[in-house]
Amino acid sequence: MLDRRALITAALAGPPLLLAGRAGAAATLTSPCVISTWDFGVAANQAAWAVLSKGGSALDAVEAGARVPEADLNNHSVGRAGYPDRDGHVTLDASIMDADGNCGAVAGLEHIAHPISVARRVMERTPHVLLVGDGALQFALEQGFPREELLTPESRAAWREWLKTAKYRPAANSEVDTYGKGAGGAANHDTIGMLALDAKGELAGACTTSGMAWKLRGRVGDSPIIGAGLYVDGAVGAATSTGVGEEVIRNVGSFLVVELMRQGHPPEEACKAAVKRILDRKPSAKDLQVGFLALNTRGEVGAWSIQKGFSYALCDGAKQDALLPGPSFY
């Protein structure tokens, strides 16, 4: 597991990440730059940086970055090794969006380790935005993606352990608590949301997850829903979310963050207002975790979550491995 405290310290001690660039922005990055949710965003950012630093596009960068946790066997539940649903099926959700409003997504996709790349094919090679379940799998296979068993022995053991009690209760911040841990971990959600600004000033975003572990078969979260788990508007900025997707969908969270930025709010204020909207409409959501992350066209970054424990990774020419704690209401 990444040493989160050390990384946060390094980020704060290190050079030129311009912290608190202006009121309401947690940091200001220089383009090209990329940010992503949770501790495992650091490694994902570095893969995105390999694209951005060579003049590559934000879209290529977020796809390359999102593929890192999808392939990471220590990450229980983005892509391969994801924790399954209640019935033991690993079902993946992902979405990708560019600055012009082009987007693609898959939901409930089984047997394909890189749903983010399938989402991109939906965007680029079909007239549609979202493919689900068997149809998404059929499309992925037709596109040449290999069919795999995604349930690893470790994830199967965790599921069997869960079956002993079979209680479904989303645990806040399980991404941090169980990243890199074995079957004993209690992770029941893990998502990477990633936002990039390339050297040409173009934005793009990606979001990929296996959703809530032990979910009901067929449950789809916010991550593949454009406007909920991800939204990008090249004239304004981009936002993504993590946490209990039902609360994000109810409030069309990422779209809300981008619209608040359009009205002039800096990213951190926009994320804070979107979290507040969730809590105002449903006060009991305070016991859950939802986090938003946002980046505007000026490279200003913001985040906010319901509860402590949300972290996000930042990367630009000055520093590629920064990790910051997200501010929260509780």
Ligand code: SD4
């Ligand atoms: C979902 N939002 O499926 C995802 C899970 C998540 O960090 O983000 N976990 O609801």
